[in-house]
Amino acid sequence: MLNIWEVAETNKMIEKENLDVRTITLGISLLDCIDSDLKLLNEKIYNKIYNAAKNLVSVGDDIGAEFGIPIVNKRISVTPIALIGGAACKTPDDFVGIAHTLDKVAKEVGVNFIGGYSALVSKGMTKADELLIRSIPKALANTERVCSSINLGSTKTGINMDAVRLMGDIVKETAEYTKDRDSLGCAKLVVFCNAPDDNPFMAGAFHGVTEEDYIINVGVSGPGVVKTALEKVRGESFEVLCETIKKTAFKVTRVGQLVAKEASKRMGVPFGIVDLSLAPTPAIGDSVADILCEMGLEYAGAPGTTAALALLNDQVKKGGVMASSYVGGLSGAFIPVSEDQGMINAVVAGALTLEKLEAMTCVCSVGLDMIAIPGDTKATTISGIIADELAIGMINQKTTAVRIIPVIGKDVGETVMFGGLLGYAPVMPVNKFSCDAFVNRGGRIPAPIHSFKN
Amino acid sequence: MKKTIITVVGKDTVGIIAGVCTYLAENKINILDISQTIVQGYFNMMMIVDRTGSEKPFKETAEDLEKLGEKIGVIIKCQREDIFNSMHRI
Numbered sequence: 017m018l019n020i021w022e023v024a025e026t027n028k029m030i031e032k033e034n035l036d037v038r039t040i041t042l043g044i045s046l047l048d049c050i051d052s053d054l055k056l057l058n059e060k061i062y063n064k065i066y067n068a069a070k071n072l073v074s075v076g077d078d079i080g081a082e083f084g085i086p087i088v089n090k091r092i093s094v095t096p097i098a099l100i101g102g103a104a105c106k107t108p109d110d111f112v113g114i115a116h117t118l119d120k121v122a123k124e125v126g127v128n129f130i131g132g133y134s135a136l137v138s139k140g141m142t143k144a145d146e147l148l149i150r151s152i153p154k155a156l157a158n159t160e161r162v163c164s165s166i167n168l169g170s171t172k173t174g175i176n177m178d179a180v181r182l183m184g185d186i187v188k189e190t191a192e193y194t195k196d197r198d199s200l201g202c203a204k205l206v207v208f209c210n211a212p213d214d215n216p217f218m219a220g221a222f223h224g225v226t227e228e229d230y231i232i233n234v235g236v237s238g239p240g241v242v243k244t245a246l247e248k249v250r251g252e253s254f255e256v257l258c259e260t261i262k263k264t265a266f267k268v269t270r271v272g273q274l275v276a277k278e279a280s281k282r283m284g285v286p287f288g289i290v291d292l293s294l295a296p297t298p299a300i301g302d303s304v305a306d307i308l309c310e311m312g313l314e315y316a317g318a319p320g321t322t323a324a325l326a327l328l329n330d331q332v333k334k335g336g337v338m339a340s341s342y343v344g345g346l347s348g349a350f351i352p353v354s355e356d357q358g359m360i361n362a363v364v365a366g367a368l369t370l371e372k373l374e375a376m377t378c379v380c381s382v383g384l385d386m387i388a389i390p391g392d393t394k395a396t397t398i399s400g401i402i403a404d405e406l407a408i409g410m411i412n413q414k415t416t417a418v419r420i421i422p423v424i425g426k427d428v429g430e431t432v433m434f435g436g437l438l439g440y441a442p443v444m445p446v447n448k449f450s451c452d453a454f455v456n457r458g459g460r461i462p463a464p465i466h467s468f469k470n
Numbered sequence: 471m472k473k474t475i476i477t478v479v480g481k482d483t484v485g486i487i488a489g490v491c492t493y494l495a496e497n498k499i500n501i502l503d504i505s506q507t508i509v510q511g512y513f514n515m516m517m518i519v520d521r522t523g524s525e526k527p528f529k530e531t532a533e534d535l536e537k538l539g540e541k542i543g544v545i546i547k548c549q550r551e552d553i554f555n556s557m558h559r560i
Contacts (some may be wrong), residue, residue, distance in 0.1 A: 018551065020505045020516040022558040023475055027547065082528050084549035271557040278552075 030085050031238035034302040035268060036273045038295050039089040040076050041131075041216035043223035043231040043288065045070050046095040054104040058117045061100070065092060065121045066131075066231055068285075073126040075282045080273055087275065088437075092122065093221035093233075094132035102144030108151035115155035117164050119142070122161040129204075131221030133164040135401075138388045139173040139460065149166075149179070152186050156201035157193035163204045163219035167211040171413045175209065175461040177403065179429045183207050184399030184455065188422055191391065195424035198432045202421040203241035203354075203386065207402055209409030209416045214289050215345040219384070220417060229290035232280045233345060236272030237295040238264070239469045242332075246310045257311065258331045265292070265335030273340040289344030292336035293381060296356040300441035304349050305358025316351075316359055326350060326379035330460030341401070346415055348381030354441035355386055356435055362444050370444055378408050383417035388441040398422065400451035403461075411464055472521040473502070473551040475533065482513040483546025489542050490517070493534065498523040501557075513544065518551070 029035035049060035073090045080087040094100075097114055105111050115133055122130040133155060135145040152164050166183060169175035187202055194201035206220045213224020215231035223231070245264040249256050272290045280287035296304045305316035311324045329348045337343055351373065353359045362368035370387065377383045381407050402418045409416030423432050426443050433440045478486060487506070494501060494517075503518040524531065532548040539546030 017503060017518065018475065018516075018554050018558065020507060020514065023477055023516050023554055024514065026475060026554050026557050078529070081532060082550045083553040084547055085553060267557045271553060274552055274556040 027084070029238070029241045030240040030251055033238070035271070035299070036086040036088050037080075037272060038235045038237040039091050039216050040087060040229045040275065040279050041093055041232060041235070042069050042070070042072050042093045042283070042285065043214070043222055043235045044079060045223055045229045046100045046228060047225070048381045050100055050103055052103045054113065057101065057104045058114060061114065062121050065094065065118075066124060067221045069127065075279060079278050079282070083275070085271060085275070089128055091127050091216070091218060091221065092125075093216070093419045094118070094130065094371050095223050095225065096132060096134035096136055098135035098142070098145045098148040099225070101148065102142065105144060105147055108147050108154065111151035112155045112158065115151070115159050118162050119159035123198050127161070129161050129163050129218045131163040131165065131218050131222060133162050134222040135165060135174050138167050139176060141176070141179055149182060149186055152205060153189040153193040153201065154243055156190055156204050159369055163221065165206045165208060165220045165222055167208045168402070169209040169410050169461075169468045171210060171410050172463055174407050174463040175403065175410055177455065177460050178458055179309045180403050180406065181399050181408065181455050181458070183396040183397075183431040184397075187398050187420065188395045191422045191424050198426070198434065199421050199423045200434060201368070201390070202433055203419065203438050206417050206419040207406075209406035210362065210389045210414060212345055212415055216291050217293065217295065217346060219419060227288070228286065230285040232273050232276060232283060232285050233288040233291065235280070235293060235295060235345065236268055237293070238268040239294050239296050239307055239380045241268055242294065243301070243303070243307045243310050244448050245277035246307065254327070261328060262332035262335035263334040265308045266339045269336040269339035277283050287342070288396040289342045290340040291345030292340070292343055292347040293345070293347040294332055295435055296350060296352065298355055298357055300357060303356045303358035304351055305356050305362055309358060311335045315365050315367035316362040319370045321372065322375050322379055323374050324421060325351070346381040350382060350385060351376055351380060352386035352431070353444070354388065354439040355437065356439070360439070360441065370446060374404060374408070377405060377416055378412060382415055383409070383419075385417065385419050386438065386441060387420045388426070388443045389420055389424050390427045390443055391422050392423045394453045396450070396455050397446060401446070401454040403455060407461070411433045446455065467468055474519050474521050475549050475551050475554060476517040476519055477547045478513065478515040478539070478544050480513055480542070481541070482508060482511065485542060486542055487515065489538060490535070490546065493538055494519060497526055497531065499531070521523060529557060
């Protein structure tokens with residue numbers, strides 16, 4: 017039988033260490049909504065999402081109340097819209113219309129984000145893919161809850177450099193369209209290499225074509241819990257350090273598994289995966305960078321950071337894998353800058369640079385995330401940053417992503433406020449040297465040699 | 471059996487257990503186990519109860535207990551047992 021100490025430990029994690037379920041994400045396939053009539057298509061999309069998700073928020077809240085654990089976000093991911101809108105959309109504005117439909121239904125059912133305004137172009141772009149990509153700036157500026165993601169490369173296909181070049185412009189344009197809000201649109205836009213089909217986290221969530229009609233994916237979180245556990249083993253060896261992280265990750269993930277199974281049962285929707293990511297928030301004590309500091313670094317970004325993060329990421333997986341029947345999504349430590357107070361402190365102190373962040377993404381999920389850069393950064397430079405990050409993913413057979421915000425009108429040293437879970441960020445310097453001739457070549461980078469395994 | 475864990479944390483005072491037990495009895499909630507301790511002057515109690523006989527929905531019971539806690543000056547939480555079992559039992 018449970019004892020008082022076990023119960024107290026769990027409740028302490030929830031009340032003092034910010035243990036929560038970060039998101040329950042309902043994946044919905046829209047493939048059966050495809051229609052060549054735009055009006056009909058929008059109607060079908062609205063109805064399918066509304067009917068599937070109308071109880072999502074109340075089910076999430078009920079589970080949270082009964083288990084006594086906060087379920088912070090309830091979200092929806094849908095099939096990449098470039099596939100769904102291809103038959104009906106003849107212009108970027110037609111796609112913007114679908115974004116409005118998604119935004120409307122998201123508000124109606126009460127979810128805070130809906131992901132899947134996406135295109136998968138890792139090898140090439142169809143006409144529809146390109147129209148969707150060109151519609152992104154307007155779509156994100158005119159909607160509140162729609163998130164967009166583009167898969168630009170994979171280990172199997174190489175990197176679509178035409179699309180990478182285009183996305184440099186699109187990121188800049190999205191920033192321009194939302195310059196009155198500190199270029200917030202870019203916080204809802206992410207590009208990927210090796211994008212997973214079952215990621216529950218925004219802005220990159222979409223419902224892959226390999227998935228069934230409906231699925232529940234859950235993302236847990238608990239950087240604060242790991243940090244507190246590590247406070248008790250200060251000065252101990254790496255063996256003790258690793259064991260402590262593993263045990264903690266196990267406990268955190270078990271809660272995610274429980275909530276996922278319960279949500280699946282109550283919604284009558286199959287359980288997909290638990291995403292093992294350690295996802296920070298701007299709240300004090302909910303930081304991945306603080307874990308790195310607790311391991312013995314003065315700041316995130318100090319020498320040793322990549323090793324510490326590699327260790328953390330690996331132990332979280334080892335502990336988490338046994339705690340869940342199906343693991344998927346991104347599953348690793350997130351290192352967003354604006355959403356993590358410890359990372360913000362490290363940037364302000366001058367300990368953390370864009371280049372060090374890039375190195376860190378080699379050993380964790382996901383990539384350059386929520387990084388504010390000067391608004392006058394050239395589109396080609398953004399394409400270059402994207403290409404570098406995608407190359408890391410392609411060669412290392414892992415997911416990598418870029419979500420950077422060129423803040424129009426702001427420069428290094430200034431601060432950007434995004435608000436809420438998106439936090440705030442100091443604008444970081446970018447390497448000033450040009451890569452124009454490289455990214456303007458056109459075509460694609462071939463798949464790496466180790467992808468030919470057949 | 472619908473096992474539920476009730477935890478009470480707060481400054482020790484007369485009548486905490488009595489207050490909680492009275493509420494549970496009135497609502498046909500059966501107590502299976504009680505453990506209690508004082509940590510640094512703070513009262514800590516855990517009850518394992520069975521809600522099978524109760525007609526009240528879970529949410530209402532939890533809200534009632536929370537209000538009762540406010541009245542006595544302690545924090546009372548009511549949670550389904552599953553969350554603790556999944557975390558502490560393989």
